[in-house]
Every structure is written in structure tokens, then in C-alpha cells.
Amino acid sequence: MKVWFKRGLFSLVVLAIVTVVGGAIFLLTFNPNSYKQKLADIVQQKYQRTLKIDGDIELSLFPRIGLSVQGLSLSDRNSEDPFASFESARFAVALWPLINNRLVVDHVAVTGFKAWIVRDEQGAFNFDDLLQAPPVGPQLPVARAGVSLLPAAQAAEAPQDKSVEPSPESSPVPELIAKRSGSETDFQIDIAGLSLKGGEIHYFSKRSNVIGRLLQLEVNTGRMTFGQPFDVAFKSRLSGDYPVAEGSLEGQGQLSLDPASQSYAAQKLNLSFVGDLDELRAQSLTLKGNVAYKAGQRQFNATNLDTQLQGQWLGSYPVSDLNASLNTPKMQIDSDSDLVSFEKLALRIRGKNEDQNLDLALDVPRIQVSPAQAEGAPVVASLKVSGPKVWGLGLTLQGLSGNSQALLFEQAKLDGAVKQGSRVAQLKASSPMQWQPSNEWLRLPEIQASIRVEDEADAGSRFEMPLSGQADLNKGKQQYQAQLSSNIEQAQGKLDISVQDKGKGPLLAAVLKADKLDLDELRSIFWLTAPEVVPPAEAVDESEPATGQAEEQEAGQEQPADPAQPPVAAEQEDAQPASYAWLDAMSFDLRVEIEKLRSLGMVMDQVKAQVKNQGQLINLSQFTAQAYEGQLQAKAKVEPGKRLELGLKLQQMQLGSLLLDAFGNDYLAGKGNVDLNLKTQGATQQERLNALEGGLSLDLLDGSWRSVDLDQSVRDINEAVRNAFSGQIPLLLPESDLLRRTVLKRLQGSLDIKKGQATFRNFRAVTPLLNVTAAKGSKLDLVTQQAEVTLQARLNPNSLSADERKSLQDLRNVSIPIHISGPWAALSYQIQWKDIASDTIKKALQDGLLDLLSQQASQAKAETTTEVKAEVKQAIQDELAAKVPPTLGEAMKQWFKQ
DSSP states (O other): OHHHHHHHHHHHHHHHHHHHHHHHHHHHHOOGGGGHHHHHHHHHHHHSOOEEEOSOEEEEOSSSEEEEEEEEEEEOTTSSSEEEEEEEEEEEEOHHHHHTTEEEEOOEEEESOEEEEEEOTTSOBTTHHHHSOOOOGGGHHHHHHHTOOSOHHHHHTSOOOTTOOOOTTTSOHHHHHHHHHHHOSOOEEEESOEEEEEEEEEEEETTTOOEEEEEEEEEEESOEETTBOEEEEEEEEEEEEETEEEEEEEEEEEEEEETTTTEEEEEEEEEEEEEEETTEEEEEEEEEEEEEEETTTTEEEEEEEEEEEEEEEOSSSOEEEEEEEEEEEEEEEETTTTEEEEEEEEEEEEEEETTEEEEEEEEEEEEEEOSSOEEEOOEEEEEEEESSEEEEEEEEEEEEEEOSSSEEEEEEEEEEEEEETTEEEEEEEEEEEEEETTTTEEEEEEEEEEEEEEETTOTTOEEEEEEEEEEEEETTTTEEEEEEEEESSSEEEEEEEEEEESSSSEEEEEEEEEEEEEHHHHHHHHOOSOOOOOOHHHHSOTTSOOHHHHHHHHTTOOOOOOTTSOOHHHHTSOSSOOOOTHHHHOEEEEEEEEEEEEETTEEEEEEEEEEEEETTEEEEEEEEEEETTEEEEEEEEEETTTEEEEEEEEEEEEHHHHHHHHHSOOSEEEEEEEEEEEEEEOSSHHHHHHTOEEEEEEEEEEEEEEEOOHHHHHHHHHHHHHTTTTTOOOOOOOBOEEEEEEEEEEEEEEEEEETTEEEEEEEEEEOSSEEEEEOTTOEEETTTTEEEEEEEEEEOGGGOOHHHHHHTGGGTTOOEEEEEEEEGGGOEEEEOGGGOOOHHHHHHHHTTHHHHHHHHHHHHHHHOOHHHHHHHHHHHHHHHTOOOSOOHHHHHHHHHHO
């Protein structure tokens, strides 16, 4: 017994000595750096990638196989662009577990790791080929030769005849390992832990143009084994170019990796981000829960998912004090089997926008959709914005059926409300809904809607407008269609809208056909902005002078407008012009056919119009209507913010009624023809007014001109001349008076407009008493809205009665010049006495007629009180039947400013 023990002990000692000596000899003779090129060749052959090792490879065999590599880099497939690199890596492998098909690695330490991940247009990553199983068959011997740990001489003497299969006992250890790894599927990797410092991951998606980086990446893991969970903790700095991102990202959890089945999972996940992500400024963004993903089946699962956000949204609609959460105990998305399942999903978003509070909620109690069937509880979503104006929106989807190819909802309900002050508007709409997710096709076949407006302060104030129609929204084919119809007193018609993209951008086509449409009443009903309380200085009627100005006028110190000063509106134009880039991306064709239309105060019949665009050029190619006993035709071309062309023809139309309805005042009346042509260009209102060119011609019969009575003025002049010696003369004030009119038998005239100045080419008016013409040089300044016109009035001998010929004999064959000047809203009429070629008038002037007129005017102004002005204003409003704005005039002013 002792002999065998001694012999055994001696054998072990000899074996140990041989092993130590053999290992020493192997380490002294083996140089792993000589295999750099072979490793590069193997990588190039298998993966078409370039492997470079700039540093030294250090190898040790006892007590473990240790490896240390420096300066390693790997290129993209079939490219010289880098895919991954690191400065140094160290790890050790246990030998005997490797023989038993287990790779047991001590702690792995990597420093200076960098990776460049690219996703192409089809969604494939540039590392997908590395995740595929290595090729088998004929390439296996090459792989064994490439990873052989024997010296080059022994590797060259390895058997090359494939028909000779050496026994496992005679095979070298590396070949034995390679054979096992290639023939068995239970190969396991066991890493004691991973430590990564100074890492960088660069990401670029050609599919979505996302560019981002993880910098200063540090990763620490527990014991790593494929198929079993292991602890992971990391931290890094996130930096992005598109979308812009900058912040810190940290996380921890238990990961489970199984490359063989392409299954990846994270349990007890806890991610946090602080910083800026595009237009989101996150003070705290956390994600907790359990997630799993199977790449082969494209299956995603999540349990106990909890996402919390606190921060700010800095977009075009900024939101401060933002708090958001997304929770669900169970969620499953299986792309291969078309399976989607949610349970108790809840989304909440709250925040503030200036003086408004935002509250958004979404609840999905239960939904399960598969190719076989679809079922679930009602889905409810709501949005509420409260502040000076309160509005809310609610959506309910109920009665889910069908399958993943076609989802059917018995009813989709939409409820909306807007409230400001005591004014409330409500929208209720419902329809069955059909949705094909794969084709991105949504249909609402039977829309039943109702819009109700009421004033809570007025119990009898309520308006309700029912609507019906359908909608077909096919995003897959880029075709969208909708039809809506109404049959109420204010709106009786049908609107068809379609949007489709045929490769040249979307085309919006809309056709409105109506028997009756009263836009003014609908506007007043649906005008949800309650009257705002403004300071008295802002609330003053434009027709009333400001307080200070009123005092000056009452004291006889009226200040004329300075022609050199541009209108105030021009000074208040937005510094940043509106953007119309969307017109370049979309074309539209709008057609209108309305039997009876009321809009902006005007009433028209048989209205037909068509508006199209070519880029940012909007073309009103047709507008015809019958109105005010005549016909109206218009054409226009508008390039917003750049240029305008307008052509307008009125034929046999009652101009006074049109102006009264459209502008609130019939300064000029009569039936006849008007032809207007205008064009201008410029980026601002002032530039457009300065560049205004065109012409105006009109021919009116049996009309009138408000603000002055020329016939009566001539009679007053005659009376003043005849009674100048007595000092008792009629009142001859220069101010315009809207209660006075000049009756016109006929009015003919034309204006030439150039650079914002309108010059009279010809002008002739015939009154019951006079023939009136415009003197050369008379003009209207359209920029400053000033008039500088001289009229020559002469008695019409053919229309005078015998008594008039006798009483007006001193003015026969005499031209009476009347100078009209000042702002359009307050014209001044001055009789140029010294230019009247009459001996009688000259004698009256010598007798002191001008002094009497001046004294009379001063006394009349001093006696005119505020109460009298108010009475005059009320009389004008009563006569003109003052209209509720907006009128066409106000709309044109606002439109021209833009």
C-alpha cells in the first residue's frame, strides 16, 4: 500500500514538474502577436470586416488562460468606416470548464470603448451580421486553424485529410473545443463581471435622421451567463444633434440575454434622465418595470410599467409645471402574430400655459386584438384647458369587435365644449368607426353631429345646428374624403372635401353647394370670444374723437392730420411676417355655388367662385354674383406678403345699397357701372400702399353724394353775396356734414393710380342745378388717406326754372371753385372766393364778405356743444341703420395689412 502511494505521489510530482516546465517552455516559445494577421483574415473572410490590433496581445496559460489586448478596432461590413474600438481589454478564461463546453471568464475590464451604430433606410443595423450564427461546414477547419493556440509549426502539421478522423484522445485541445462547440448546442458563457469605463456609443439612423451619442459611458455588471438574469448598472451623458439632446442618463436592473433564441429581457428596470430632449426639458424622467423583447418573433412584453415625468415643454405651445405619467400592469405587442394587448393603461398629462391649465387623460381598461378577434372595454380620452377661456374635448370608443386586420367600433363619440364668460358652445358627434391598422384606413360612415351655442345669462338664447355626413381617411393611399351637410335656416347645403397625393404633393379639393348661407349670422352665433373689457382710450368709437382731441375741437383748435406721418397701423405691423411655406407643399382647388349668400354685410344671389393656387400664388379665377339689382364679377391674384392683383366689375348695380351694407355708409349712391383694377407689391402694408397702381372708372345715374349739398351751397353763396351789406348771411361752415347730400343726375369719372396716388383723369357730375368738373391736378392720396381736390361748379342753364334764373343771375356763366382737402373721414370744403370771376362777388368781398364768413364760422364752432354732436351722430346712425361689424371695409383693412 505504501509502495503504491509513493509511486502515485511520485507520478503526481513528476506530472506537476512536467506541466510547469512545459508551460514555461510554451510561454517562452509562443508569441500570440504572430496571429494578428490570421485573426484579421478570419474576420475578413467570415464577416467582410477589417480587424486591426495596434497594440500587443499578452497571453498567459496558468492558472487561467489570460488575455490582454490593446488598440483593437473593427470596421463596418465591406467598409473602412469604424464600427467598434477600444483602448484596452483584459480577461482570463478557466481551461477545464472550457473543455466541458463552458466558457468561464474572470472579471472583464474594458477601457476606451467606442461604437458607431448605423441603421439603414430599411431598418437594419450595421451589427446584424455579427449576431447571426457563424457559418458551418467547409469553413469549420479554417475556423479551428484560426483559433489554434499551438505554435505555427504544429499547426502546419495538423492532419489535412478530411477522411481521417482522429480520436478525441489524440486530437489537440483547441480542435477538441472547436469540435464540441460546433457539434453541441449547450455551450455556455459565464463571465464573473464586466467593467466598462470611458465608453462612447454613436448612433445614426438613415431612416429617421436621428443622430445621438452616449458619452462618458460606465457599465458595471454582476456575474453574466446567457439565459440567466444578471445585475447591470450604468451611467452616461446623452448628447444629440437631431433631435437636440443634452443630459445625464442612468439606469440599473437585471438583464437576461439569450442570443441563441434572440431573447432579451430587463427586470426591476429603473432608468432616469435629467436634461433637454428636443423641446422637452426634463427635471426628472424615470422608467420602471419589467420589459422583454424577442427579436425573432418581434414580440415585446412589459409588466408593471411606470413612467413619470416632471419638467417643461418648450415648443410652440409651451407648457410649464409639466407632470406626466404612463402606467400599465401588462402590455404585449407581437408584430409577427398581430397581437396587441393592454390592461389598465393610464396616461395623465398636466401643466400650465401662461394663464391656462392643461389636463389630458387616456384610459384603456382592457384591449386584446389578434387575427382571430378583437375585444375590449371602452377607451376614454379627455382634454381640458381652463383659464379665461375654458374648453374641453372628450373621445369615447366602445363596442370593439373585428380582428387585427379590421377593427370595428359600434360607436365613436366626440364631445367638445368652449366657454368664455357666459357664452358656451358645445359639439356632439358620433358615428360607427372602422379602422384597418395595416392599411392605415379609417372610416366614419354615419356621422351625426350637433353644434349648440347658448348664453347662460340669457335663458332664451340658444342655437343648435345639426350636421350629418361621412368621412373616409385612407392614409395608406394618401386619400382623405369627407362630406357634411346641414339643413337649417342659416345654412342649407353640402360641403365635399377631399385630400389626395398623386406624387406632386397633397391636393385639397373642396366643393360647397348651398341653397342658402348666412355667414354673418353664423359668425355672430359662433363668435366665442366674449367682448373684452378694454381701457376707455381703446374702447372709444373710431367716429368719436379722443378725449383730449374733443376738448381741442370744442375750443376751435382742431389739428389737421400730418400728411407726412404714415398710418399708425403701419407702425404696428409684425416684425416677423407670416410664413406661407405650406402653400408650396400643398395645392388646393376650392369651388363655391350658393343660391343666396350673406357675408360681411352684403347679400348676393347665384354666387359662383373658384380659388386655386400655384405654389404661394393664390388665384381667384372666377367670382360672379347677382346683387343689388346688378351683377358683380371679380378676379384676383394674391401672393401673400408679396403682391396683389385685383379686378372688379359692377354692372347696373345700386352702389349706395352696396356701400351701406359693405362699409356701413353710403357716401356715394346711384345705379350704374364701376370698373376697378389694382395691383401692388411689397412685404409690409406701407410698401404695398406706396406701390399701389391701377385705375378706377364709374358711371352712375340718379344717385347722391353724402357729406355736402353742392346745390344748396351755391344757393347759400348767392344769398351771402346778395345780403353781404346787411350782415345777415347763411351759415357756410367748411366741415363735411353726413346729413347733407348732393343729388346727382349723373356722375362720370376715372382715376389713374400710380405709387399710391390717385389722379383724376376726368370727372363730371350733373346735379339739378349744376355741372361739376374736377380741376387739373386734383388727386387722392391713398397712402395717407388725404384728399386734395378742386371742383369747378357752374350753373346748368338747361335745368333752371324762370325763378331760379332770376335769383341766380349773378352766378350765371361763373365757375365756382370749391377746394376739398383733409383726411377722408373729416373733409373740409373751402370756397375759393377770390377765384370767382364775378363783378358782384368781387364787390361783396370788398364790402367785407370774408370777414363776415370768418366771424360766422368762429361763432358757430363755439356754440356747437358735445350734446349737439352726439345728437348729430345718433341721427346719422339712425339714418344709415348702423350695422354690427365686421363689414367688408373692416375685413379689407385687416386683409390688406397682412
